[in-house]
Amino acid sequence: MAAVPRLRVMLSSRALSPVFDGERLTDLRLELKGRIEGIRVGDHPLFEVWIHEDDPEPAGKTILEGSLEEIARADIVLVLYTGEAGSADGGSEIGICHAELQEALTHRRDVVSVISLEPTRSAVEDRDKVFQQYVAARRLIHTRVTDRDALFAAALRLVLQRAVELAKRGARPTGRRVDQGAALDWARLDLPGRAKEMRTALVEALDGEAPEDGVVLSDLGLSGLDPARLLLRVEAIPAALGVAAARERVGQPFYQDHDYAALLVETDAVGPVHVIACHRGVTESQALKLLGTSNAVAVASEFGVFAAEDVMQTQLVLLSHCVEEGAVRLGLRRFHEWLEREGEAANLLRRARARRGIVEAIARGRAAT
Incomplete structure (x- = not known):
């Protein structure tokens, strides 16, 4: 019997930033990946999760190019927002985190969820300030969390919510058929x-x-x-x-x-x-x-x-x-x-x-x- 297909989740955020009580965000990302992939219906896992740690140096591509390809493949994009725009790839004036979010919103806005990890970091570079203004102007933040337990609870809830919305969207009538x-x-x-x-x-x-x-x-x-x-x-x-x-x-x-x-x-x-x-x-x-x-x-x-x-x-x-x-x-x-x-x-x-x-x-x- 063919394997049951899984929904693909992309986690977008800075990796090495310290958050909450100084815990590295990359450690939280790895644990969150495991928790999401552990969600099952019967014996069937529902999700597969991509994080940058899985493919730190994509062959023949820049880090940003690899991330943008993953956004195109993702069914759900979960952004862990710290206020940092990320490094600038190839001299770009916007950071990688900013570019990833902008790409996801441009093409897949209905599958993007943003969790703000409080307190967010103050702008250090000009691109951080631009990123923070971008997020604030578009009112993108779905929820705010202040510790690891709240992060995991919010992330799992948002991923499941997006999965249900995708299922409902697929089940809805398209409105284009008039023959029945x-x-x-x-x-x-x-x-x-x-x-x-x-x-x-x-x-x-x-x-x-x-x-x-x-x-x-x-x-x-x-x-x-x-x-x-x-x-x-x-x-x-x-x-x-x-x-x-x-x-x-x-x-x-x-x-x-x-x-x-x-x-x-x-x-x-x-x-x-x-x-x-x-x-x-x-x-x-x-x-x-x-x-x-x-x-x-x-x-x-x-x-x-x-x-x-x-x-x-x-x-x-x-x-x-x-x-x-x-x-x-x-x-x-x-x-x-x-x-x-x-x-x-x-x-x-x-x-x-x-x-x-x-x-x-x-x-x-x-x-x-």
Whole structure:
């Protein structure tokens, strides 16, 4: 019988730094490697762990090149953060630890966990200061520990958490198949009927107050920010964006935002922000066309595309592949995770507050004419 495949874990950190009560980090890394590889289901080990000590001089490669290759191979990247950027390879202005973390976040952010070993070390080199600013600005630290027992407990918990997330991600529907189940039920509907189902599913997934048809008041579950209720205008594009009849059902809905000025005041909400469920895929260029300008931000991610511009402060959230209710909820959850993970929630609320002021000014101007 073939061996059960294992998840590959990479430990990234300085090796020789003293931590806690002067214990060498390399000793802790070796012990942690053994503990993680000791996790089993029945007789089957779940993980294999790579640390630099396993391959201190990769053949024909620099240390950094070897580490970056391991990041590409890893299923889980666990960073033990001490505040030190590491040595600079080949005269680079950033340290190896910084480069490893940057590479992992660029390509595999959803499998990266960072544990801060307290107290972190003061910056000695300029690259240490740059590294510390990089970590702080992106709010990367998952947990902080002050002794070896807390380190082992936190590391094992985070590794298991990442493993479960990988399993769940693999088990989730991709949202791309429409030939079976509930997705097929929606595919059988005409455009108006499908759009109605999509809007209903989106309103229910947003789980907020719905004072009017197509409007939801919600805080999106955002944490760590000043309380704010967002006025979300809900729409649906029930076919591919290339289908004019589907796209034109939405048009450019922000041109009617001034109609909601009174509701914004009445409910003490900010916005509007437009959340649009799309039955098929969506691209940045399509989002910018809906927004009506190319001078804007458009970011594609797992949920679809987020587009915003900083003149009229208009914001569009386009959830892709909303082929059935579960896919709508999944897209919304991924959008929420992206906001929290990338620190974009603060920008979303900043624009929403500014948008309310613009909408109220437009409404007053129209009332005066």
